[in-house]
Amino acid sequence: KNEVEQSPQNLTAQEGEFITINCSYSVGISALHWLQQHPGGGIVSLFMLSSGKKKHGRLIATINIQEKHSSLHITASHPRDSAVYICAVAGGGADGLTFGKGTHLIIQP
Amino acid sequence: NAGVTQTPKFRVLKTGQSMTLLCAQDMNHEYMYWYRQDPGMGLRLIHYSVGEGTTAKGEVPDGYNVSRLKKQNFLLGLESAAPSQTSVYFCASSYTTGGYVLSNQPQHFGDGTRLSIL
Numbered sequence: 734k735n736e737v738e739q740s741p742q743n744l745t746a747q748e749g750e751f752i753t754i755n756c757s758y759s760v761g762i763s764a765l766h767w768l769q770q771h772p773g774g775g776i777v778s779l780f781m782l783s784s785g786k787k788k789h790g791r792l793i794a795t796i797n798i799q800e801k802h803s804s805l806h807i808t809a810s811h812p813r814d815s816a817v818y819i820c821a822v823a824g825g826g827a828d829g830l831t832f833g834k835g836t837h838l839i840i841q842p
Numbered sequence: 843n844a845g846v847t848q849t850p851k852f853r854v855l856k857t858g859q860s861m862t863l864l865c866a867q868d869m870n871h872e873y874m875y876w877y878r879q880d881p882g883m884g885l886r887l888i889h890y891s892v893g894e895g896t897t898a899k900g901e902v903p904d905g906y907n908v909s910r911l912k913k914q915n916f917l918l919g920l921e922s923a924a925p926s927q928t929s930v931y932f933c934a935s936s937y938t939t940g941g942y943v944l945s946n947q948p949q950h951f952g953d954g955t956r957l958s959i960l
């Protein structure tokens with residue numbers, strides 16, 4: 734079973750700061766997902782990547798397959814970015830994802 | 843286009859009662875999943891389905907049953923609810939192109955069902 738570790742567990746930052754959330758996993762994967770869960774509870778898929786880097790607006794996700802590590806970066810953070818960010822890995826089969834415990838991010842004005 | 847819809851959104855049960863959670867998706871996705879989310883833990887897979895009429899156990903299947911009689915619906919049943927099943931339940935679905943790489947598609951999540959068992 735893949736072990737997925739995220740750090741930090743909690744992060745409070747000021748508006749405008751550059752944010753980095755890390756994810757490491759123990760077993761080789763076919764893809765890694767970054768998800769966002771807002772206080773209302775809904776979960777939204779941000780990125781799915783298997784190599785390299787992806788960018789969407791102020792969000793950037795990178796993955797190093799050899800190191801079994803991924804990072805999610807937020808540039809020019811804003812209070813609306815406050816949410817729980819969840820890393821999840823896919824093993825290549827149909828049996829869903831293995832999730833990290835999430836990083837609770839608060840951006841203060 | 844509603845995406846993934848879960849009903850109900852909230853429910854309180856007494857120990858021993860039964861209920862069914864409904865997940866419906868209108869994206870013609872083959873794969874559907876039921877997860878539970880508990881404080882301090884990541885989401886955990888309960889059961890999943892790779893197509894109409896097929897289901898399989900996930901990481902924490904005990905105490906739950908599922909059915910996928912129609913492609914668009916995935917039902918999660920609790921036959922005899924226990925306090926340990928108090929949780930937030932999420933349904934998700936994903937597209938597949940077929941072939942070996944089956945879970946490398948984004949998963950679309952419902953808004954969750956908050957279930958309390960007293």
